[in-house]
Amino acid sequence: MALFSFFAGWIGYLFICLLGLIFIAFLCFCLYIKYIHLKYDHIPGPPRDSFIFGHSPTMLREMSSGRVVHDKFLEWAETYGPVYRINGLHFVVLCVTCPDTTKEVLMSPKYPKDSQVYKRLFNLFGQRFFGNGLITAQNHDEWYKQRRIMDPAFSSLYLRGQMGAFNERAEKLMDKLADMADNNTAANMQHMFNCVTLDVITKVTVTSCYPQIPTLPLHFIISESYIYLTFQNKKFINEVKKSCQLLRSTGRQWINERKMAVQNGEDVPKDILTQILKTAGKANDDEEIMLDNFVTFFIAGQETTANQLAFAVMELGRLPEILTKVKQEVDDVIGMKQEISFDDLGKMTYLSQVLKETLRLYPTAPGTSRFIPNDIVINGIPIPAGVSCLFNSYVCGRLDKFFEDPLKFDPERFHPDAAKPYYCYYPFALGPRSCLGQSFAQMEAKVVMAKLLQRFDFNLLPGQSFDILDTGTLRPKSGVVLDIGVFVFVPIPCC
Numbered sequence: 001m002a003l004f005s006f007f008a009g010w011i012g013y014l015f016i017c018l019l020g021l022i023f024i025a026f027l028c029f030c031l032y033i034k035y036i037h038l039k040y041d042h043i044p045g046p047p048r049d050s051f052i053f054g055h056s057p058t059m060l061r062e063m064s065s066g067r068v069v070h071d072k073f074l075e076w077a078e079t080y081g082p083v084y085r086i087n088g089l090h091f092v093v094l095c096v097t098c099p100d101t102t103k104e105v106l107m108s109p110k111y112p113k114d115s116q117v118y119k120r121l122f123n124l125f126g127q128r129f130f131g132n133g134l135i136t137a138q139n140h141d142e143w144y145k146q147r148r149i150m151d152p153a154f155s156s157l158y159l160r161g162q163m164g165a166f167n168e169r170a171e172k173l174m175d176k177l178a179d180m181a182d183n184n185t186a187a188n189m190q191h192m193f194n195c196v197t198l199d200v201i202t203k204v205t206v207t208s209c210y211p212q213i214p215t216l217p218l219h220f221i222i223s224e225s226y227i228y229l230t231f232q233n234k235k236f237i238n239e240v241k242k243s244c245q246l247l248r249s250t251g252r253q254w255i256n257e258r259k260m261a262v263q264n265g266e267d268v269p270k271d272i273l274t275q276i277l278k279t280a281g282k283a284n285d286d287e288e289i290m291l292d293n294f295v296t297f298f299i300a301g302q303e304t305t306a307n308q309l310a311f312a313v314m315e316l317g318r319l320p321e322i323l324t325k326v327k328q329e330v331d332d333v334i335g336m337k338q339e340i341s342f343d344d345l346g347k348m349t350y351l352s353q354v355l356k357e358t359l360r361l362y363p364t365a366p367g368t369s370r371f372i373p374n375d376i377v378i379n380g381i382p383i384p385a386g387v388s389c390l391f392n393s394y395v396c397g398r399l400d401k402f403f404e405d406p407l408k409f410d411p412e413r414f415h416p417d418a419a420k421p422y423y424c425y426y427p428f429a430l431g432p433r434s435c436l437g438q439s440f441a442q443m444e445a446k447v448v449m450a451k452l453l454q455r456f457d458f459n460l461l462p463g464q465s466f467d468i469l470d471t472g473t474l475r476p477k478s479g480v481v482l483d484i485g486v487f488v489f490v491p492i493p494c495c
């Protein structure tokens with residue numbers, strides 16, 4: 001009994017010590033937060049919801065209410081100006097819309113991608129996802145090595161050679177739509193575009209044998225909504241995990257097959273997959289890096305373009321005058337031709353304007369962020385080193401100081417003779433870490449749109465709401481996505 005009370009006394013004593021230590025650690029953490037506040041509070045910003053959680057409760061509220069969180073960033077940019085601060089725990093993020101700083105930071109390799117943001121994309125719900133692939137690699141030398149190897153698969157010369165693949169896959173979509181139009185069936189265009197872009201990236205990645213990749217629910221919700229989702233939607237998370245596993249195992253199989261072909265001295269095409277093989281050296285982790293890049297290309301190359309197309313169709317459905325003008329251009333350039341050539345793409349300038357304007361209002365990868373390792377000055381405000389800067393193209397695209405009457409969809413803003421936006425329009429990011437697939441994406445989008453406009457008349461079904469705020473779902477990193485709803489396609493009689 002005496003022994004028992006001796007141990008109970010000690011356990012009680014240890015427990016009190018532990019509580020004391022936790023309390024001291026918490027106090028130190030609070031002091032550190034206070035120090036961070038003192039260091040950065042001279043930068044304007046909205047009032048914090050709480051001392052510890054900063055502005056996170058507002059963000060979570062915006063996400064859980066189904067609103068587009070970028071609209072909150074926009075509202076704050078309008079209120080607090082070209083640089084404002086948001087806090088969460090001991091982190092500070094600066095939201096920057098100042099064009100000179102955008103230029104200075106994004107164009108220079110001096111400012112690395114922010115590890116707080118990008119390391120979250122390494123894994124997704126416990127599964128390796130982007131890993132150390134091209135989008136997420138933070139070490140400049142490692143990234144540069146991969147980028148140099150991948151560049152040839154996106155050169156203008158190589159992409160010209162892919163026109164056949166773009167045409168063939170887009171034609172398959174047109175056949176499906178023609179069947180639907182014949183049967184008077186409405187089409188969910190967001191889904192249709194997701195299928196065609198998945199089809200194209202598969203075909204272009206593995207040009208030789210073209211195995212079918214399973215159609216996956218590639219609706220990855222990442223980054224900021226991570227915490228929110230963890231508590232909210234278990235079924236969805238399981239689906240995402242399964243998709244992620246499937247994508248990686250498919251990648252592993254294709255990579256192994258291609259490796260065998262190379263080892264056997266077979267003639268392999270110089271496609272994306274062959275370039276991915278070259279990103280690996282001899283280290284143990286290199287197999288995983290190849291898979292990281294495989295996943296990167298499938299994710300980066302699919303939903304972004306599909307959503308751009310869906311948003312473009314949505315706006316054209318709303319704006320008959322613009323639709324008529326772009327259809328006229330397509331008729332003039334390609335007429336009844338089935339195979340669209342590389343040169344035809346260059347002639348469809350108004351279609352380019354429509355696609356650019358779509359990305360201004362709906363940048364399907366809405367921003368990028370950089371770590372600031374040294375003191376800088378933004379718009380006259382001294383910024384101490386050690387913060388992240390968020391460059392949000394959704395916000396810049398909708399600020400009226402950059403674009404007059406910003407909510408109006410007006411392709412004339414991108415007329416070849418119009419003044420070029422100065423570091424306030426960057427749907428593909430800017431500088432060395434800008435999108436590798438930009439030309440690929442815009443060629444693909446043009447081929448699909450041109451064929452669509454050539455062959456079909458379309459109407460929005462009555463009663464559909466297309467307001468992004470009503471139906472939009474936030475998809476950080478893969479963009480603001482709208483369930484575009486259904487369209488009725490009626491073939492033009494002469495085609």
Ligand code: HEM
Pocket residue numbers: 134135147201296297300301302304305308359363364365366367368369426427428429432433434435436437438440441
């Ligand atoms: C409309 C379509 C697209 C948009 C709006 C878009 C946008 C972007 C943006 C904003 C970034 C920078 C991401 C960041 O800083 O975190 C990026 C990077 C990247 N994108 Fe795209 N993208 C599109 C299509 C594609 C396609 C089709 C591919 C490939 C087939 C692709 C491959 C990549 C890669 C590899 C990177 C990383 C580049 C690097 O850091 O070296 N993208 N994209």
